[in-house]
Amino acid sequence: MIKHSEKASRQSEYDLTFSADDPETISARSRNGNVTRFIEAFRYTGHRNAATNPYRLTPKNYPEISPLHFGLREDDSVDVRGLLSTQSLPTTVRDLHELLRAVYASDVAVEAAWLQREEEQEWIWQAMETTPDASTADLRRAAFIMTKSQTFDHFLGAKFPTFKRYGCEGAEAHLVFVDSVLRDAAQAGVKRVVLALQHRGRLNLLTDLLGVNPRMVFRKIRGKSEFPEDLPVTGDVISHLPADVRLEGGLRAIALHNPSHLEAINPVSIGHTRGIQWSLKDGDYSSDSSARPGDSALNMQLHGDAAFAGQGVNQESLAMSRLPHYRVGGTVHLVVNNQLGFTTPSERGSSGEYGTTVAAVAGAPVLHVRGDRPNAVHRAARIAYAFQRRFRRDVVVNLNCFRRWGHNEADDPTMTNPQLYRIIESSKSIPDAFVAELEEKQILQPGEMNAVAAETSAKLSTALEEADKYPPPVNAFKKSWSNLSPAPPAVTVWNTGIEDSLLQHVALTSVHVPESFQVHPRILRTHVEARRQRMAEGGPLDWATAEAAAFGSLMWQGFDVRISGQDVGRATFAHRHAMLVDQDTGDITLPLNQLECEGRLEVSSTNILKRLLK
Numbered sequence: 001m002i003k004h005s006e007k008a009s010r011q012s013e014y015d016l017t018f019s020a021d022d023p024e025t026i027s028a029r030s031r032n033g034n035v036t037r038f039i040e041a042f043r044y045t046g047h048r049n050a051a052t053n054p055y056r057l058t059p060k061n062y063p064e065i066s067p068l069h070f071g072l073r074e075d076d077s078v079d080v081r082g083l084l085s086t087q088s089l090p091t092t093v094r095d096l097h098e099l100l101r102a103v104y105a106s107d108v109a110v111e112a113a114w115l116q117r118e119e120e121q122e123w124i125w126q127a128m129e130t131t132p133d134a135s136t137a138d139l140r141r142a143a144f145i146m147t148k149s150q151t152f153d154h155f156l157g158a159k160f161p162t163f164k165r166y167g168c169e170g171a172e173a174h175l176v177f178v179d180s181v182l183r184d185a186a187q188a189g190v191k192r193v194v195l196a197l198q199h200r201g202r203l204n205l206l207t208d209l210l211g212v213n214p215r216m217v218f219r220k221i222r223g224k225s226e227f228p229e230d231l232p233v234t235g236d237v238i239s240h241l242p243a244d245v246r247l248e249g250g251l252r253a254i255a256l257h258n259p260s261h262l263e264a265i266n267p268v269s270i271g272h273t274r275g276i277q278w279s280l281k282d283g284d285y286s287s288d289s290s291a292r293p294g295d296s297a298l299n300m301q302l303h304g305d306a307a308f309a310g311q312g313v314n315q316e317s318l319a320m321s322r323l324p325h326y327r328v329g330g331t332v333h334l335v336v337n338n339q340l341g342f343t344t345p346s347e348r349g350s351s352g353e354y355g356t357t358v359a360a361v362a363g364a365p366v367l368h369v370r371g372d373r374p375n376a377v378h379r380a381a382r383i384a385y386a387f388q389r390r391f392r393r394d395v396v397v398n399l400n401c402f403r404r405w406g407h408n409e410a411d412d413p414t415m416t417n418p419q420l421y422r423i424i425e426s427s428k429s430i431p432d433a434f435v436a437e438l439e440e441k442q443i444l445q446p447g448e449m450n451a452v453a454a455e456t457s458a459k460l461s462t463a464l465e466e467a468d469k470y471p472p473p474v475n476a477f478k479k480s481w482s483n484l485s486p487a488p489p490a491v492t493v494w495n496t497g498i499e500d501s502l503l504q505h506v507a508l509t510s511v512h513v514p515e516s517f518q519v520h521p522r523i524l525r526t527h528v529e530a531r532r533q534r535m536a537e538g539g540p541l542d543w544a545t546a547e548a549a550a551f552g553s554l555m556w557q558g559f560d561v562r563i564s565g566q567d568v569g570r571a572t573f574a575h576r577h578a579m580l581v582d583q584d585t586g587d588i589t590l591p592l593n594q595l596e597c598e599g600r601l602e603v604s605s606t607n608i609l610k611r612l613l614k
């Protein structure tokens with residue numbers, strides 16, 4: 001299990017301020033028009049020339065990032081004061097060209113042309129130009145994580161050769177990304193991170209980063225349930241396993257159940273995060289006017305490249321990511337780009353230049369990074385998380401990697417993708433290559449990671465021996481569900497009615513109108529006054545009154561109620577009117593929230609434009 005409590009010295013990138021209106025910047029842009037345009041060309045299009053994909057053809061050379069395109073010669077002198085944020089400023093076009101290639105067209109590149117606010121663009125340029133490389137401690141940590149992951153995959157391959165584990169091989173660096181974000185989140189005071197995962201590398205992430213007991217994993221592989229034997233449930237397939245753990249430092253990580261249609265979990269994870277924010281009184285639910293969504297709860301999603309581009313649920317979720325009642329303060333997205341959708345090559349999986357182009361729907365920047373460069377992955381993680389914290393907007397990282405065994409370990413990808421897999425099969429594994437690099441740089445001692453692999457393998461062997469005797473933890477009916485219990489085997493009839501007095505109170509409160517609040521005349525007559533009269537006469541209840549009683553009685557018992565959808569506040573056929581709109585000011589009130597109880601009603605209606613009245 002990786003520890004997240006260490007207090008490493010970390011730069012607060014999200015505290016960076018842009019300098020677009022700085023007098024020096026304005027003067028420099030005016031003084032150096034061609035140089036300014038040359039720099040901006042790299043910032044906007046450098047990603048097209050970047051070496052972020054180690055397993056594809058060499059990137060094309062685009063003329064718009066050539067100095068000659070801007071009338072500049074290599075030996076020309078330049079003055080870039082006020083134009084760049086790097087500590088050392090180049091003095092010739094040649095030096096400037098090399099610097100821009102290193103920052104914007106190397107192993108990390110950025111797409112941010114669609115950002116609509118200048119502040120966001122200026123911030124992302126500064127972050128690209130100033131975020132440092134990983135420290136020695138970070139590099140050692142990355143080697144440790146990837147070595148453990150590779151050992152885990154090799155162990156499963158040897159002990160369960162026919163098991164489809166959807167291993168991490170080829171994408172080990174995505175664990176470095178997740179680990180970096182979790183550490184930064186813990187240090188920023190985030191209390192909970194909600195994770196929507198994919199199949200690939202899921203078991204590695206659960207066991208290596210989140211501390212899920214491998215004995216439970218082995219028990220599950222052998223066909224036993226992840227639940228105690230006295231619970232009459234069978235559980236789910238192993239590639240859908242969840243986790244709810246508390247990491248050192250107090251950060252709670254929640255990996256949700258996934259269906260096989262993996263991307264379907266993404267809006268669920270956003271809703272789960274929003275629910276946590278409700279319970280923690282975070283962001284939109286805070287009484288502190290300075291609070292921002294995501295102060296205490298972070299949403300993080302891992303996608304496959306083909307799924308991210310091809311499944312409409314992603315575009316829909318992105319389109320709703322900043323709407324009131326749905327926003328969670330920005331999601332950190334990691335696209336584990338295997339460069340294959342099952343067997344379909346990436347260039348046939350999306351009409352855009354990249355499968356991540358759909359991020360433009362939410363105005364989210366995209367960082368492209370080489371998956372065989374853990375140092376670059378760590379740097380991309382720092383920038384991505386810092387952007388999310390600074391602007392509380394979605395951010396996407398496109399991790400270019402591969403799947404060593406194709407769709408699963410029983411697949412033969414060479415049947416349909418021979419050229420790509422000829423490159424992959426001739427390459428050293430990413431963890432081995434990275435360890436060799438660090439040994440050469442004397443960051444690791446020779447054989448140091450061999451000892452880590454041996455120790456990991458020994459622990460896994462012990463866990464395998466103990467798997468059949470391992471009692472699964474009792475996770476059902478805990479925490480938020482602790483007041484519930486399993487249904488008895490006998491058929492039971494439950495009385496779900498409420499007392500007449502409570503029904504009267506809820507119904508009348510549901511049409512309570514604040515003083516000086518101007519209700520629409522028709523609503524006042526046919527809804528407010530009609531309901532009051534109906535309750536006074538004791539006649540039959542209409543559908544809307546019964547619904548209000550159901551909502552209010554749940555709130556009276558301490559449950560929160562949320563309804564969402566198109567015009568859901570009044571209902572499509574104008575019968576509900578759970579919200580009332582002041583005809584003079586446009587302010588909105590939710591009468592049921594006048595109930596003196598712990599439960600609250602949230603109405604997420606697409607036509608709510610003004611603030612809600614308490």
